[in-house]
Amino acid sequence: xxxxxxxxxxxxxxxxxxxxxxxxxxxxxxxxxxxxxxxxxxxxxxxxxxxxxxxxxxxxxxxxxxxxxxxxxxxxxxxxxxxxxxxxxxxxxxxxxxxxxxxxxxxxxxxxxxxxxxxxxxxxxxxxxxxxxxxxxxxxxxxxxxxxxxxxxxxxxxxxxxxxxxxxxxxxxxxxxxxxxxxxxxxxxxxxxxxxxxxxxxxxxxxxxxxxxxxxxxxxxxxxxxxxxxxxxxxxxxxxxxxxxxxxxxxxxxxxxxxxxxxxxxxxxxxxxxxxxxxxxxxxxxxxxxxxxxxxxxxxxxxxxxxxxxxxxxxxxxxxxxxxxxxxxxxxxxxxxxxxxxxx
Amino acid sequence: xxxxxxxxxxxxxxxxxxxxxxxxxxxxxxxxxxxxxxxxxxxxxxxxxxxxxxxxxxxxxxxxxxxxxxxxxxxxxxxxxxxxxxxxxxxxxxxxxxxxxxxxxxxxxxxxxxxxxxxxxxxxxxxxxxxxxxxxxxxxxxxxxxxxxxxxxxxxxxxxxxxxxxxxxxxxxxxxxxxxxxxxxxxxxxxxxxxxxxxxxxxxxxxxxxxxxxxxxxxxxxxxxxxxxxxxxxxxxxxxxxxxxxxxxxxxxxxxxxxxxxxxxxxxxxxxxxxxxxxxxxxxxxxxxxxxxxxxxxxxxxxxxxxxxxxxxxxxxxxxxxxxxxxxxxxxxxxxxxxxxxxx
DNA sequence: CTGAAAGCGCTAACAG
DNA sequence: CTGTTAGCGCTTTCAG
Numbered sequence: 001x002x003x004x005x006x007x008x009x010x011x012x013x014x015x016x017x018x019x020x021x022x023x024x025x026x027x028x029x030x031x032x033x034x035x036x037x038x039x040x041x042x043x044x045x046x047x048x049x050x051x052x053x054x055x056x057x058x059x060x061x062x063x064x065x066x067x068x069x070x071x072x073x074x075x076x077x078x079x080x081x082x083x084x085x086x087x088x089x090x091x092x093x094x095x096x097x098x099x100x101x102x103x104x105x106x107x108x109x110x111x112x113x114x115x116x117x118x119x120x121x122x123x124x125x126x127x128x129x130x131x132x133x134x135x136x137x138x139x140x141x142x143x144x145x146x147x148x149x150x151x152x153x154x155x156x157x158x159x160x161x162x163x164x165x166x167x168x169x170x171x172x173x174x175x176x177x178x179x180x181x182x183x184x185x186x187x188x189x190x191x192x193x194x195x196x197x198x199x200x201x202x203x204x205x206x207x208x209x210x211x212x213x214x215x216x217x218x219x220x221x222x223x224x225x226x227x228x229x230x231x232x233x234x235x236x237x238x239x240x241x242x243x244x245x246x247x248x249x250x251x252x253x254x255x256x257x258x259x260x261x262x263x264x265x266x267x268x269x270x271x272x273x274x275x276x277x278x279x280x281x282x283x284x285x286x287x288x289x290x291x292x293x294x295x296x297x298x299x300x301x302x303x304x305x306x307x308x309x310x311x312x313x314x315x316x317x318x319x320x321x322x323x324x325x326x327x328x329x330x331x332x333x334x335x336x337x338x339x340x341x342x343x344x
Numbered sequence: 345x346x347x348x349x350x351x352x353x354x355x356x357x358x359x360x361x362x363x364x365x366x367x368x369x370x371x372x373x374x375x376x377x378x379x380x381x382x383x384x385x386x387x388x389x390x391x392x393x394x395x396x397x398x399x400x401x402x403x404x405x406x407x408x409x410x411x412x413x414x415x416x417x418x419x420x421x422x423x424x425x426x427x428x429x430x431x432x433x434x435x436x437x438x439x440x441x442x443x444x445x446x447x448x449x450x451x452x453x454x455x456x457x458x459x460x461x462x463x464x465x466x467x468x469x470x471x472x473x474x475x476x477x478x479x480x481x482x483x484x485x486x487x488x489x490x491x492x493x494x495x496x497x498x499x500x501x502x503x504x505x506x507x508x509x510x511x512x513x514x515x516x517x518x519x520x521x522x523x524x525x526x527x528x529x530x531x532x533x534x535x536x537x538x539x540x541x542x543x544x545x546x547x548x549x550x551x552x553x554x555x556x557x558x559x560x561x562x563x564x565x566x567x568x569x570x571x572x573x574x575x576x577x578x579x580x581x582x583x584x585x586x587x588x589x590x591x592x593x594x595x596x597x598x599x600x601x602x603x604x605x606x607x608x609x610x611x612x613x614x615x616x617x618x619x620x621x622x623x624x625x626x627x628x629x630x631x632x633x634x635x636x637x638x639x640x641x642x643x644x645x646x647x648x649x650x651x652x653x654x655x656x657x658x659x660x661x662x663x664x665x666x667x668x669x670x671x672x673x674x675x676x677x678x679x680x681x682x683x684x685x686x687x688x
Numbered sequence: 689c690t691g692a693a694a695g696c697g698c699t700a701a702c703a704g
Numbered sequence: 705c706t707g708t709t710a711g712c713g714c715t716t717t718c719a720g
Contacts, residue, residue: 013494015713026691031715039689061472062415063713065406066696071472073449080435082645083629087431091424094452103471105417105449108438127447128405128415128472150357231633259633266635285427289575289603290634291610301426359697370707375699383705407697410712 014055023051034059065128073103074312075129081106083229084256084284089135089156092305100313105129131312134164136200152315154308157200165315167307167327171201174297174331175208178251178279181295181333183216186341187249187277192224193237193261195253199229205253205281222246227253231260238264248276248342255280255287255296262338273340283334292337303329358399367395378403409472417447418656419473425450427573428600428628433479433500436649444657449473475656478508480544496659498652501544509659511651511671515545518641518675519552522595522623525639525677527560530685531593531621536568537581537605539597543573549597549625566590571597575604582608592620592686599624599631599640606682617684627678636681647673 016034020027025044032038033048034057040048051057065071074097078086090106097104105127131152155166182190192209195202206224213221225241227233234257241247242265252258258280262272272278272292280287283298307327360378364371369388376382377392378401384392395401409415418441422430434450441448449471475496499510526534536553539546550568557565569585571577578601585591586609596602602624606616616622616636624631627642651671 016715017713027713028691028715029689032690035715037715041689044690060410060713062406062409063696064715065472066404066410066698066712067714067716069696071406073472081438082432082435084428084431087428087434088426090431090434090450091426091452094425094450098452103449103451105447106434106438107447108435108442128409128417231630235633256630256633259630263633263635263637286575286600286603286630289579289600289607291607293607360699361697371697372699372707373705376706379699381699385705388706404697407712408699410696410714411698411700413712 013060014057015060016057018055019048019051019057022055023048070130071128072101073105073129074309075105075107075127075132076135077107077109077132078135079109081108085229085254085282086135088284088299088301089305089308092301092303093133093308094305095302096306096309100309102130102309102313131316133308133312152312154312154315156304156308165311165326167304167311167329168201168204169299169304169329169331171204171331172208172211174281174299174333175205175251176212177331177333178281178297179209179212180216181335182249182251182277182279182339183212185249185277185339188342189213189218189222189246189248191222191241191247191250193234193241193250193252193257194224194226195257196228197226202253209251227257227260229254229256231256231263233257234260235264237261239268241265242268242270249278249339250276251279251281253281255282255284255294258294258296258338259290273338275343277339277342279339287334288336295336295339296334298332298334300329300331357404358401359404360401362399363392363395363401366399367392414474415472416445417449417473418653419449419451419471419476420479421451421453421476422479423453425452429573429598429626430479432628432643432645433649433652436645436647437477437652438649439646440650440653444653446474446653446657475660477652477656496656498656498659500648500652509655509670511648511655511673512545512548513643513648513673513675515548515675516552516555518625518643518677519549519595520556521675521677522625522641523553523556523560525679526593526595526621526623526683527556529593529621529683532686533557533562533566533590533592535566535585535591535594537578537585537594537596537601538568538570539601540572541570546597553595571601571604573598573600575600575607577601578604579608581605583612585609586612586614593622593683594620595623595625597625599626599628599638602638602640602682603634617682619687621683621686623683631678632680639680639683640678642676642678644673644675 016027016030019030025048029040029044030048032040033045076090076093080086081090094104134153134155136155136157153164155164157166157168179190190213192206194206210221225237227237234252238261241250250261252261258278262278265272265276270276280294280296283296287294287296307329311327360371360374363374369392373384373388374392376384377389420434420437424430425434438448478497478499480499480501497508499508501510501512523534534557536550538550554565569581571581582605585594594605596605602622606622609616609620614620624638624640627640631638631640651673655671
């Protein structure tokens, strides 16, 4: 014989063949027992079970994935995972995925620009994922994502994508609720501390603010301050706003910035809510427990996670469906102690 | 011919064979180009590259994993991922894993008890992971984890495990720094709001508090209040502590509880830091921006993530080494505005 | 009810 | 420098 061929790859743990050998049956039978497929005589099943136990056999997922052409894994893409919004979404997606028996792999995309997203997304495709959920807190042109055409995608963002189905909170309405609340308290005008300009959620919140003001007859709203979601940026904006006596109320695009803003206000000697009312957005866990507790717009993260996973799996079951509906999650105003009627 | 055999599994995307056919070369050559292994004539390489481009070929990771006997993936186990501590650790681990070209799969373990951890851990083994990092914020008897003997594990916890290497902040020293700071300000005694009793980090922080007090001559420290890390529990403890005029300073086992405590203090008319000083633990992003900004002990999460990954990969390279050193990460006192000398 | 064969896609070893 | 072969572990036919 011509000694050709080559040994295959590395062995990992006990394989189905090892179990079969020990139990004195065919690999086939072991598979049947292991997967619960097909008829097996109770006697045989017992023998196999014992062998499985004894060897500590667990099925090799790579082999199964190779055979089935799927991994049972969802990739979760975001710029970072250490912020409140991402963490809450991640946890929510994870729970929803679990329910459907999927696991979740994280991929961080360092760069905001489309250039940053794409290589990471490609890397993700080389990873073991069947579909991708993208959290887009900011970073504009995601339409250029250039993912493989067959890769199912769902996006957490505030606006239809054209290409991929998306899920979003009803940011526009949420912002209006915040502003209407302030207006209802008697404020003549509401200032705004917005998120980054390349963030769609930030834009929607600003639009809601502007619209609510317009409907109340304030046709030329004050300039909006721009932050980057961080408390630092809220603090910076706060030092400016604090100096303007015309400011009696501020609607902030997220809670973190609201806290930074309030600290600046406080340091400038303007008290909340007596001198200026503040409304946040998100309702993070801490907002209930700051002094004073923050009035804010609550996002339903668990529901978003569920929607995201639902939309993604729908695509995986029916690849490239003609049209996938988007998801929209309602928001809720939570009135706490940072809002009050204006002085005098 | 006897029509035996069976078709294999489902096709996913273009395979190496498809590329080979199109480029008019052997599968081997494609593999060589794709992996950058072995010599290929520039001409041939170009032809292959074009074919790859044209078909949008990307290697099938399941097949590679099957062959190599490894996945390039780390599993990250935690009770939940929506809290600050877990989110910071997750992000840190993710960054560290990326550097070493690993991806990270999340697994949530709903149950605190060892009973909850084990099935989840088994499930993880059935997942596509080469090793596991466990974040143990609470939930005691992790020694009974019963993971497969060959699975590398690293634990984020405060105390040697016996079984698995662990990484932890130097909680004991951190707690002492907090208490010494308060004592140095002139407080006669320092109260403590601790974490859950089944949490090792919580126990270490309480031990550090007790030791620092003892060294200062306070041999019978006041009873510690017990929380569950949440602001809610901090608030509850705060309502009790606020009623006790002997309380002039409190060291809290984390920042979230400190915020809850301070709100309760505030509502009871006791001001921070004039009436009572408060120190937290963690230094979460918001702590700098509350009013007043929180004095706290800063944890170095990125460093912890790096250590955790380093320890895990060390085991994977040298399976079951005789002894793996544990990691300990230093802590830092950050003095802000919630601490001051006692009144009078 | 059980066994044999074949093939998912990839790559190490060997032969040219 | 390139091609052939074999095999990683699993599961779906098909035959017995």
